Amino acid sequence: MNNKIIIGLVATGVIIGGIVVATKSQQSTDGKVLRIATQNNISTLDPNYADEIGANWAEVQTLExxxxxxxxxxxxxxxxxxxxxxxxxxxxxxxxxxxxAKWSDGTRVxxxxxxxxxxxxxxxxxxxxxxxxxxxxxxxxxxxxxxxxxxxxxxxxxxxxxxxxxxxxxxxxxxxxxxxxxxPINRAKVKEYGKKYGQTAATTVSNGAYTIKKWNQASTTWEFAKNKYYSDSKDVHYDTIKATQVTDTTLAAKQFQTKKVDEATVSGSVLSNLKKTNADDIKATAAGRVAFIVWNANDKVASNSNLKKAVSLAINRQTLADEALGDGSKPAKSIIPSGEIKIAGKDLNDGLSLPYNKIQAQQYLKKAQLELGQKKIDMTLNTADTDAYKAVGVFLKQSIESALPDVTINLNRLPLNAEISAFNNHNFQAGTLSWSTDYDDPIDFLDIAYSKGAINFTKWKNDAYDKVYEQINSQNTANDARYQLEREAAKINNEENGVTPLYQTSNVHLQSKTVKNLNYPLVGYQNYKYAK
Missing domain, CATH: 3.90.76.10 (Dipeptide-binding Protein; Domain 1)
Incomplete structure (x- = not known):
């Protein structure tokens, strides 16, 4: 998803029973090694199916x-x-x-x-x-x-x-x-491996700067190895990138501080201490990614418009960003990230808001209770089993239940791959998800709520929203007319909660001073082939 989500750890250590056991550095045998702690695992390296952050990030390293x-x-x-x-x-x-241009098996692209x-x-x-x-x-x-x-x-x-x-x-x-x-796909290997293509290191073929080693979909550690057939391989500095998934950012930070890793993804409360001890190592930039609540439009409770409005109004997004996350994330103003597009010199989201209003939330809940014919409302909220999403889930449960005492939120924490599978199979009631774009136009985010959209996990349909979305596609130029329509679609989603935006994430990494040329763009992901 593109879609898209986060997690990470260390490659020179083995975790046994929660204890990190150092292992001997392999620098001497592997050449130049970059060790990274990342928050996301990799669900697939089949480019036709990669739709979440870990997979999209890995594509950047292995495909061109x-x-x-x-x-x-x-x-x-x-x-x-x-x-x-x-x-x-x-x-x-x-x-x-x-x-x-060649594939990692030596055949031509x-x-x-x-x-x-x-x-x-x-x-x-x-x-x-x-x-x-x-x-x-x-x-x-x-x-x-x-x-x-x-x-x-x-x-x-x-x-x-x-x-x-x-x-x-x-x-x-x-x-x-x-x-x-x-x-591209390697047609011979797709034919040979079928649905197994890109599901393990052995069934993955790369045409980018790196190949992947020691990986399958369940892996929490893997390696990127320089692709000897990559045409610009002479300009790729690191021979090996050793990656480990770490869901606990406190552990990731410790790994960085003890020089077990050269780069680590961090978030949450750990940042307050890091700003005191490692301020010069923190690289924080706005990310073109928005987190939101997905509602199952086929579920009687989760599809109720007034209940969704009540829940949205019960969430103080500023507090969510500042206290539950504390990593530089910003309260969402719409499903579109701020800083991506301007209209007449102002940000597209200027004037849009997702307010916190407890009184209005309770008024909408009363309407929902009448429509549903029940006073007590129980709802299950799926969240990814990561450090950030754990904090978000707890905050949402406490906020919603505090503002709406008749509502009970049951948190269901799942491994990221399992949560995505539940969305794909439409086997959920509500859930948290984030989406990042790979191009600088808001239509990618708006597609999440479009009834015919390939990433509309909700199956929500709103005629007014669909009409504006289709008008956007008739505007063929990157100009204010197109962006005004995109703003209007975002406003409709804010009001009707096709999905309920929560916050815009921040890219926060610890990066060793010995690493150069490794940047984190608003659109897309860091590319290790440029790191030196």
Whole structure:
């Protein structure tokens, strides 16, 4: 999800019964090693299914699209020879591939690898939650919504090293799609491994700076190893990146302080002490990611509009950000992150709000009680079993039950992969989730509440919202007219709670002074191939 979520630890230590046992450094045999503590595990490295933070972050390290991002998040050429200017009213992209691009098994990356990836991702049989990222390619609606032949998609391999893409209309952010979404697949390995493709290190093939080692979906430790077939491998400084998932940020911070790791993801109350002891090591930047509550639209209780409004009004988002999280996260103003887009010089979210109002919350609850025919309301809220989400879950339970005494929130903590599975299978009542974007346009977030959206886990449908969403897609230019419509859609979601926004997250890392050129952009993820 893209979607997208967090966690991490250390690779030079083994955890036994909660005790960290140091092991001998492998620097001498592995070359230059970067050791990282990360909050997220990796659910998959099949690019057609990767839809949460850990997987998307790992894609950046192991895969390279037609375009890619530079060390500061700018768009640069990837497998394509150069960033091109689209033709025919900005709807045709003709991209010539570098002939020295190879997979980690030594075979060449070809145009058909990109074409097959798009077709596989959009194919309704694949059931990919990432399908919508190609919704602007000509033929998408016919294929995805009406099951037309995949050959109707506007993408083709002109020859072995030329990809031609036709859009249904100009897309102002399509360069980001080419850099962060359209990854190739190794067709031979997909055929060989089938559904197991990208599910373990042994069934994963990379065309990026690193390959993955010692990994499966249950792994809490793994390695990224320099890909010897990567065309720019000579410029990749670290030979090995040793990663460990750490859900406890206090432990991650200790690992950093004792020099067991060179980079660690941290959050929450641990930051107050770190600001005293490691202020110069803290790298904090705004993240293009918003956390929210997802409601099951098919559940009688969770789908009740007045109950959702009551719950939203019962949450003091400023207190949630400052006290429950305390990591630089900001209260959400809408489902769209602040700082991404401006309208006439002002942030798109300017004037939007998600207020805390206990009296109004209780008024909406009374309406919900009448509609549901019950005074006492029990609801189960799924949360990921991570340090941050534990804190968020406890805060939400206490806040909602305090403001609305007739409501009981039952917290159901799940491993991240299990929570995502519950969302995908629509087997939940309500849950917390976060979504981050890979391109600088709010439509990716708005798709979460669109009735036909590939990432609409709620199955919520609102005619007014859908109408505005479809008007946005008719605006083909990155201008104020488009952004005003996106603001209107965000406002409707605020009022109707297709999903209920909570907070905009912050990227907070501890980074050793010996590490250079490792940056954390608003859109996308840090790329270790630039680190030195």
């Amino acid at each position: 699209g037609l375009y890619t991002t530079g060390k500061n998040g700018e768009i640069v050429a990837g497998v394509a020879q150069k960033v091109v200017k689209p033709t025919e009213n900005n709807t045709i992209y003709t991209l010539h591939l570098r002939k020295n 070809t145009a058909q690898d990109f074409v097959s990836s798009v077709k596989r991702q959009v194919d309704p049989k694949t059931k990919s939650t990432r399908a919508n990222h190609f919704k602007d390619i000509a033929g998408y609606d016919a294929v995805y919504n009406h099951h037309a032949n995949l050959d109707q998609l506007g993408i083709q391999a002109v020859d072995q090293y030329t990809v031609k893409i036709q859009l249904s209309h100009p897309v102002p952010y399509f360069d980001f799609i080419l850099a962060n979404q359209l990854y």
